[in-house]
Amino acid sequence: MIYPDNFESKIGFDKIRQILADRCLSPLGREKVEEMAFSSRYTDIQEALSQTDEFIRIIKEEDNFPTNYFLDVRPSLKSIRVEGTWIDESALFDLRRSLQTIREIVSFLKKEDEDNTPYPHLYTLAGEVAVFPGLINQIDRILDKFGRIKDNASSELNRIRKEILQVSGGISKSLNSILRQAQSEGLVEKDIAPTMRDGRLVIPVAPAFKRKIKGIVHDESATGKTVFIEPAEVVEANNRIRELESEERREIIKILTAFTNELRPLVPEILQSYEFLAMIDFIRSKAAFAIDIDAIKPAMEDKQIVRWYTAKHPLLFISHRRQNRQIVPLDIELEDDKRLLIISGPNAGGKSVCLKTVGLLQYMVQCGVPIPLDERSVVGIFEHIFIDIGDEQSIENDLSTYSSHLTNMKFFVRNCDAKTILLIDEFGGGTEPQIGGAIAESLLKRFNQRGAFGVITTHYQNLKHFANENKGVVNGAMLYDRHLMQPLFTLAIGNPGSSFAIEIARKIGLPEDVIADASEIVGSDYINMDKYLQDIVRDKRYWETKRQNIRQKEKRLEEVTENYETDLLSVEKQRKEILRQAKTEAERILSEANAKIENTIRTIRESQAEKEKTKQARLELSDFRSSLENEAPADGKIARKIEKLKNKDKNKKKKEKAQGQTAQPEITVGDxxxxxxxxxxxxxxxxxxxxxxxxxxxxxxxxxxxxxxxxxxxxxxxxxKPTMVSAAVSDDMREKKLNFKQDIDVRGMRGDEALQAVMYFIDDAILVGVSRVRILHGTGTGALRQIIRDYLRTVPGVYNYQDEHVQFGGAGITVVDLD
Structure with a gap:
C-alpha cells in the first residue's frame, strides 16, 4: 500500500517514470512504463530486477542486439477483426518489419540452450513467443523491400501493370510528337515538357494559343499565364490509364483481403508477441537508465531492512552532473532495534533530501528498477510506504498545513505495522511547539510499539530525548561545519544534531544584542545542551576520521604481512626445489664422470694394464658416489660439491679441447x-x-x-629451470607482483607496437609467476589477434591460449595460461 495518492510526485518518481518513457523506442514500451507499479512480492521484484540486470550486460557487452523497428501495429491488427476488412500496405510493411524484429530478439536470447544461456531470465521471458516465419515469407511474396505491392503478387496485377506501362508509353510518344509540332509552330516554348494535372498528362500552353491545340483544358496556373491542355489524341489513352489504375487498386485490395483472411485467425497470437516486444522495450529503457545513473541490481532479502551504503538520489545525481558538481552519497541502516531514525540538524542541511532518497529508492526497487548504491548494500521489502511531506494547505477544503499533517498521522497510526516504512518531514511542526512536540512524541511512541520502520526529520528536543531513551528508535544528525558555517549533507547515526540556530543567525548578521536576548530567553540550559550536541558531533567526526585512518593502516599492515608470508613460503619452496635440482645435477655430473672413468678403465684394460689398479679406481668412484648420496642436503655442502664437480667438468672439457675434440658443432639451417x-x-x-x-x-x-x-x-x-635469486631481486619481484595487472589492452595499436607490448607483458607475467593473463585486442579484421597468437605459439612458458568466454568478450580477448 502506498499513501497518499500523490505519493509518486512527492518523492519524484513521476519524473523517473517520464525519463523511462522517453528512453523507450515505441508506444509499446511507454505503455509498460505507465503500467509499472509498486509490488511487495519478493519473487516478482527479483524477476523484474534480474531481467533488467541481464539487459544491462547485453548493452555493455553485446553489439548485435536487434533494436530496429519497434513498431506498434496493434491498432491495425485490431481493425481487421471484422470479416471483409483488410490491412493496408503501410501497416502490412510495419507488421513485417516488427515481426522480423521479434524473431531476431527471440533468436538472440535463445542462441544458447536453457542450461548455458547467459541471460536465463530473458530466456524465460522469450519462452514460447511465436515468431511467424511463414507469415513473414507470405508478406515477402506480396511486398518488395520498400513496402510496395510487387508486380507478381498476382498474375492479374502483373497483367494490369504491364498494360499501364504500355499505354503510358504510347501517351508519352503521342504527347512528345504533339509537343514538338507545337514548338515548331511557335505555340509552345522550346524548354517546355509534358506535365501531370489531376492524374492526366497535359501540355503547358500560353492562353493566346490554347485554341490552336485541339483538346481539353484541365487547369491554368495561378498567374493565368499558362493553361494545361490534354490533346484530343491522348484523351482516350488517359481514360484507359484511369480505368487500369482503378483495376489495379481493386486487384491490390483483393490481394490484401485474401492475405488478411489468412492473417485474421493469427491476430490473438501476434498480439501476444507484441506484448513480448513491449516488455523488451520497457526492460531496455530501465537498463539504459540504470547505466546512466550507475545503478545496480542490489542484494535483496525478503524481510524489512535498510542497509544502504553510498546511496544516491537519482534526480539529484543527474542535476549535479549537469552542473559538474559532486553529490554526497547517503549511508543509512534501519533494522532490529534501530528501526525508526529521528534526523535532526540545521535547516537546508539535507534532512529532507535524505528522507526523499530513502522513499524514492525503496519505491524504485519495488517497482523493479535498479538503484544507485554500493554492492555491499542490502535492500529489504516493505508492504506499505507512507509519506508525509510538504505543505498540503487547501483553501477549498478549509484544511490547514497542521490539519493536513494530523489527517496523515491518523491514517499512519491506524494502518502502520512491522512491514511499514514511514517517511515524515518536520514531524510535529505547523502548530504551537509545546503541544505539537507532545503529540508528535505520543505518535512516535505508537509507531514504535507497532514495530514500524521510518525516517523522521524534526527540530524538537523531546523527540531527540525519546529516541535516546527508547529501544527501536535512534537519533541521527545531518553534519554541519561550524567553522565554515556550511552544511556537509552527511548523515551520522547515533547522536542527535544541533539546529545551529545561534550560529546561523550570527552568520546572517542578526544584531548581537538580539542574539544575546534570545539566548537569555531560552536559558543557559538550552544553549549549553545545543553546544554539547555540537561538541559531540565534532568529536564524533574527529574519532571517525581517526578510526578510518587506523583501519587503512591496519589493512596496509595486513597486506604487507601477507606479502611477506607469501614470499617466505615462495622462498622456502624455491630453496627445496633448488636443492632437489642440485642433487639431480650432481648425479648427472657423477654419471658423466663415471662414464669417463669406465672409458679410461676400458682403455687401460685394452693396453694390458694391471687389473688391481683398475679395480681400485672403480672402488674409489663407488665410495665417492655413496658418500654423496648419504650426506644431508645442507645448502653449503651441496653448493661446495656442485662447485667442485663443475670445476672437474670444466677441466675435463679443456682437456678434451686440447686433445683436438670439437666442442662447438657447426651451425646449419634449422638449428x-x-x-x-x-x-x-x-x-x-x-x-x-x-x-x-x-x-x-x-x-x-x-x-x-x-x-x-x-x-x-x-x-x-x-x-x-629456476635459479636462486638474491634479496634485491626478490624485493623487485615483490614490487612487480604488487603492481602487476593481469590484463593488457592493445586495441588501436599498430601490429609491431602491439607485439612489442605483448612480449614485455608475457615476460613480466612469467617472471612474477601468474598463471593466467588476458590480452584485449578486439575483433576487427583479426590480423592483430593472429600476430599475437603466432608469437604466443613460440613462447616456451605458454602452454595454452584460447578465446575468452563469449559472455566476457569472446574472440576480442585472448586468455593465456602460463607454466
Whole structure:
C-alpha cells in the first residue's frame, strides 16, 4: 500500500517514470512504463530486477542486439477483426518489419540452450513467443523491400501493370510528337515538357494559343499565364490509364483481403508477441537508465531492512552532473532495534533530501528498477510506504498545513505495522511547539510499539530525548561545519544534531544584542545542551576520521604481512626445489664422470694394464658416489660439491679441447642458436656468406655466424629451470607482483607496437609467476589477434591460449595460461 495518492510526485518518481518513457523506442514500451507499479512480492521484484540486470550486460557487452523497428501495429491488427476488412500496405510493411524484429530478439536470447544461456531470465521471458516465419515469407511474396505491392503478387496485377506501362508509353510518344509540332509552330516554348494535372498528362500552353491545340483544358496556373491542355489524341489513352489504375487498386485490395483472411485467425497470437516486444522495450529503457545513473541490481532479502551504503538520489545525481558538481552519497541502516531514525540538524542541511532518497529508492526497487548504491548494500521489502511531506494547505477544503499533517498521522497510526516504512518531514511542526512536540512524541511512541520502520526529520528536543531513551528508535544528525558555517549533507547515526540556530543567525548578521536576548530567553540550559550536541558531533567526526585512518593502516599492515608470508613460503619452496635440482645435477655430473672413468678403465684394460689398479679406481668412484648420496642436503655442502664437480667438468672439457675434440658443432639451417652472451633462443632460417638470418619469435634478425652459439634441446630444458635469486631481486619481484595487472589492452595499436607490448607483458607475467593473463585486442579484421597468437605459439612458458568466454568478450580477448 502506498499513501497518499500523490505519493509518486512527492518523492519524484513521476519524473523517473517520464525519463523511462522517453528512453523507450515505441508506444509499446511507454505503455509498460505507465503500467509499472509498486509490488511487495519478493519473487516478482527479483524477476523484474534480474531481467533488467541481464539487459544491462547485453548493452555493455553485446553489439548485435536487434533494436530496429519497434513498431506498434496493434491498432491495425485490431481493425481487421471484422470479416471483409483488410490491412493496408503501410501497416502490412510495419507488421513485417516488427515481426522480423521479434524473431531476431527471440533468436538472440535463445542462441544458447536453457542450461548455458547467459541471460536465463530473458530466456524465460522469450519462452514460447511465436515468431511467424511463414507469415513473414507470405508478406515477402506480396511486398518488395520498400513496402510496395510487387508486380507478381498476382498474375492479374502483373497483367494490369504491364498494360499501364504500355499505354503510358504510347501517351508519352503521342504527347512528345504533339509537343514538338507545337514548338515548331511557335505555340509552345522550346524548354517546355509534358506535365501531370489531376492524374492526366497535359501540355503547358500560353492562353493566346490554347485554341490552336485541339483538346481539353484541365487547369491554368495561378498567374493565368499558362493553361494545361490534354490533346484530343491522348484523351482516350488517359481514360484507359484511369480505368487500369482503378483495376489495379481493386486487384491490390483483393490481394490484401485474401492475405488478411489468412492473417485474421493469427491476430490473438501476434498480439501476444507484441506484448513480448513491449516488455523488451520497457526492460531496455530501465537498463539504459540504470547505466546512466550507475545503478545496480542490489542484494535483496525478503524481510524489512535498510542497509544502504553510498546511496544516491537519482534526480539529484543527474542535476549535479549537469552542473559538474559532486553529490554526497547517503549511508543509512534501519533494522532490529534501530528501526525508526529521528534526523535532526540545521535547516537546508539535507534532512529532507535524505528522507526523499530513502522513499524514492525503496519505491524504485519495488517497482523493479535498479538503484544507485554500493554492492555491499542490502535492500529489504516493505508492504506499505507512507509519506508525509510538504505543505498540503487547501483553501477549498478549509484544511490547514497542521490539519493536513494530523489527517496523515491518523491514517499512519491506524494502518502502520512491522512491514511499514514511514517517511515524515518536520514531524510535529505547523502548530504551537509545546503541544505539537507532545503529540508528535505520543505518535512516535505508537509507531514504535507497532514495530514500524521510518525516517523522521524534526527540530524538537523531546523527540531527540525519546529516541535516546527508547529501544527501536535512534537519533541521527545531518553534519554541519561550524567553522565554515556550511552544511556537509552527511548523515551520522547515533547522536542527535544541533539546529545551529545561534550560529546561523550570527552568520546572517542578526544584531548581537538580539542574539544575546534570545539566548537569555531560552536559558543557559538550552544553549549549553545545543553546544554539547555540537561538541559531540565534532568529536564524533574527529574519532571517525581517526578510526578510518587506523583501519587503512591496519589493512596496509595486513597486506604487507601477507606479502611477506607469501614470499617466505615462495622462498622456502624455491630453496627445496633448488636443492632437489642440485642433487639431480650432481648425479648427472657423477654419471658423466663415471662414464669417463669406465672409458679410461676400458682403455687401460685394452693396453694390458694391471687389473688391481683398475679395480681400485672403480672402488674409489663407488665410495665417492655413496658418500654423496648419504650426506644431508645442507645448502653449503651441496653448493661446495656442485662447485667442485663443475670445476672437474670444466677441466675435463679443456682437456678434451686440447686433445683436438670439437666442442662447438657447426651451425646449419634449422638449428637453435643464440647470440653469445644473450639468453634469447632463436631458429636459423638462412645462412649466406658468413651471415645467418635468425627468427626470435616473430622478430627476424641478421647476425654474423661467429657471434652465434649452438643451443641443444637439453641445454634449453636445463636453462628453463629456476635459479636462486638474491634479496634485491626478490624485493623487485615483490614490487612487480604488487603492481602487476593481469590484463593488457592493445586495441588501436599498430601490429609491431602491439607485439612489442605483448612480449614485455608475457615476460613480466612469467617472471612474477601468474598463471593466467588476458590480452584485449578486439575483433576487427583479426590480423592483430593472429600476430599475437603466432608469437604466443613460440613462447616456451605458454602452454595454452584460447578465446575468452563469449559472455566476457569472446574472440576480442585472448586468455593465456602460463607454466
Amino acid at each position: 637453435n642458436v643464440r647470440i653469445k652472451g644473450q639468453t634469447s633462443v632463436g631458429q636459423v632460417l638462412d645462412i649466406q656468406k658468413g651471415n645467418a638470418t635468425v627468427a626470435f619469435g616473430m622478430i627476424k634478425s641478421t647476425a654474423k655466424l661467429d657471434t652465434l652459439e649452438y643451443v641443444s634441446k637439453n641445454q634449453q630444458k636445463r636453462e628453463k
